[in-house]
Amino acid sequence: MTYISVTEYAAKFGLSERTARNYCAVGKIAGAFLTGKTWNIPADAGLPLRKTSAKKVMPLLAVLREQKSMKLKGGIYHRTQIDLTYNSNHIEGSRLTQEQTRHIFDTNTLGVTGESVRVDDIIETTNHFRCIDLIIDRADEKLTEALIKELHLILKTGTSDSRKEWFAVGDYKLLPNEVGGNETCPPEAVHRQMKALLAEYNGKKQKTFADILDLHQRFEAIHPFQDGNGRVGRLITFKECLAQGIVPFIITDDLKLFYYRGLQRWPEVKEYLIDTCLTAQDRFKEVMDYFQIK
Numbered sequence: 653m654t655y656i657s658v659t660e661y662a663a664k665f666g667l668s669e670r671t672a673r674n675y676c677a678v679g680k681i682a683g684a685f686l687t688g689k690t691w692n693i694p695a696d697a698g699l700p701l702r703k704t705s706a707k708k709v710m711p712l713l714a715v716l717r718e719q720k721s722m723k724l725k726g727g728i729y730h731r732t733q734i735d736l737t738y739n740s741n742h743i744e745g746s747r748l749t750q751e752q753t754r755h756i757f758d759t760n761t762l763g764v765t766g767e768s769v770r771v772d773d774i775i776e777t778t779n780h781f782r783c784i785d786l787i788i789d790r791a792d793e794k795l796t797e798a799l800i801k802e803l804h805l806i807l808k809t810g811t812s813d814s815r816k817e818w819f820a821v822g823d824y825k826l827l828p829n830e831v832g833g834n835e836t837c838p839p840e841a842v843h844r845q846m847k848a849l850l851a852e853y854n855g856k857k858q859k860t861f862a863d864i865l866d867l868h869q870r871f872e873a874i875h876p877f878q879d880g881n882g883r884v885g886r887l888i889t890f891k892e893c894l895a896q897g898i899v900p901f902i903i904t905d906d907l908k909l910f911y912y913r914g915l916q917r918w919p920e921v922k923e924y925l926i927d928t929c930l931t932a933q934d935r936f937k938e939v940m941d942y943f944q945i946k
Contacts, residue, residue, distance in 0.1 A: 653683075653694055653695070654694075654695040654696075655692040655693060655694060655695060656692075656693050656694075656695050657690070657691070657692075657693070658672045658673050658676065658690075658691050658693065660693075661681075661693045661697070665699055672693075673691060675700055676691045676693065680700035681693055681694075681697050681700060682694070682697065683697060684697065709792065710894065710897040711945055711946045712728070712894065712899070712900075712940060712945055713788070713791055713792075713894045715727075715728060715729070715943075715945055716728065716729050716732065716788045716894075717788055717789070720785060720788055720789075725758065727943060728939065728940065728943040728945060729788075730757075731939060731943075732784065732902075733757055733781055733784055734750065734753055734754045734757055735750075735902050735939075736780075736784060736886075736890065736902050737753055737757070737777055737780040737781060737784065738750045738753040738754075739902050739903060739904050739905065740780065740882070740883045740886050740887075740902075740903070741753075741773070741776060741777060741780060741883065742905060743882060743903065743905070743908055743911075744882055744883060746770075746773045746776065746777070747769065747770060747773055748769065748773050748774070748777060751763075752769075753777055756774065756777050756778060757781055760778075762774060771812075772811045772812055772813075775810045775811050776807060776808075776811060776883075779806055779807050779808070779809060779810070779811075780807060780883065782806050783803050783806050783807055783883075783884075783887050784887070784890075786802070786803065786806065787803070787887055787888075787890060787891035787894070788894070790891075791891050791894040791895045792894075792895050793895075794854055795850060795853065795854060795888065795891070795892065795895075796850065797843075797846055797847065797850065800846075800876075800884065800888060801822050801823060801824075802822070803884050803887055803888070804821070804822050804823075804877050804880055804884050805821055805822025807880050807883060807884060808821045808822070808879070808880055809821060809822075813878070813879055818878075819878050819879070820877075820878060824839065824842040824843060824846075824876045824877065825839050825842065825875075825876065825877055825878040826839055826878070827839065827878065829875060829878060830875075831872065831875050831881070832912065832916065834916070836873065836874060836875035837873070837874040837875060837876070842874060842876045845874050845876075846871075846874060846876055849867070849870050849871065849874065853867050858896075859892065859895075859896045860896075861893075861898055861926075861929075861930075862922070862926065864889055864892045864893060864896070864898070865889075865918075865922075865925055865926060865929060866918070867888070867889070867892065868885055868886075868888070868889045868915075869914075869915050869918040869925065871885045871888065872885050872915055873915075886903065889901075890902075899933050899936055899937055899940065900933070900936055901929050901930075901932035901933040901935070901936050902932055902935070902936060903928075903929075903932055904932065904935075907928055907931065907932055910924070910927075910928040911925070911928050911929075913928075914926070914927075914928045914929070
């Protein structure tokens with residue numbers, strides 16, 4: 653067999669000699685071997701095959717990213733920011749109207765109102781917008797404890813809760829809490845249970861809609877944060893739908909009680925939560941159809 657030098661190989665394919673030498677060193681060129689300090693490359697060796705590109709991004713996620721970078725108003729990114737933020741905050745008791753939420757997103761001001769407004773509602777609304785941007789940017793990243801904590805940090809920064817010494821913003825709870833009168837995971841066990849939950853979820857090669865709902869229900873049952881669990885949990889669910897190429901969903905006020913029932917009864921009757929979220933998903937599909945997104 654005829655062999656050529658690194659210099660000849662580099663010239664043949666228009667590479668730098670350093671790149672050609674690195675190909676040899678990491679075994680990307682079959683048959684290349686070292687004699688002293690000189691690489692011998694088979695004369696008929698071709699260029700190493702490049703790695704395939706990253707996982708294909710679903711059309712919805714691609715459009716959300718594009719419109720976010722454009723700061724486009726009136727598109728599905730704009731609609732998602734307002735609908736998801738308003739409804740998720742409203743479930744947790746925010747008094748802001750959908751129009752006020754829209755006004756804050758559009759102008760960064762509250763607008764004229766004849767009623768008192770809680771400062772925390774305004775802060776958590778603007779913070780929620782930033783959380784949505786984060787999950788759009790990092791939708792295809794592996795779900796980790798660090799990412800979940802980052803969402804909580806963004807959501808609660810600057811609120812009255814963040815000024816309480818016992819309230820761990822961006823970290824797991826320090827005090828026991830309950831949800832809907834039901835006991836949740838004790839603080840000392842949160843990290844262990846979250847680690848186990850994410851290991852099981854991330855270990856699934858192909859995540860289904862039911863897998864994402866199971867993750868959501870178990871996250872809410874653990875209730876890892878002192879407050880903000882519902883909103884962080886719904887952000888995670890939205891992110892994972894985007895990551896898996898599944899149409900996401902937004903829980904609206906008329907679905908709230910069915911949603912709560914579904915979470916509570918999930919271990920025994922999974923259809924309650926699945927049916928509720930499928931209804932919400934159908935509504936989001938209608939929005940996608942309107943904006944002509946496949």
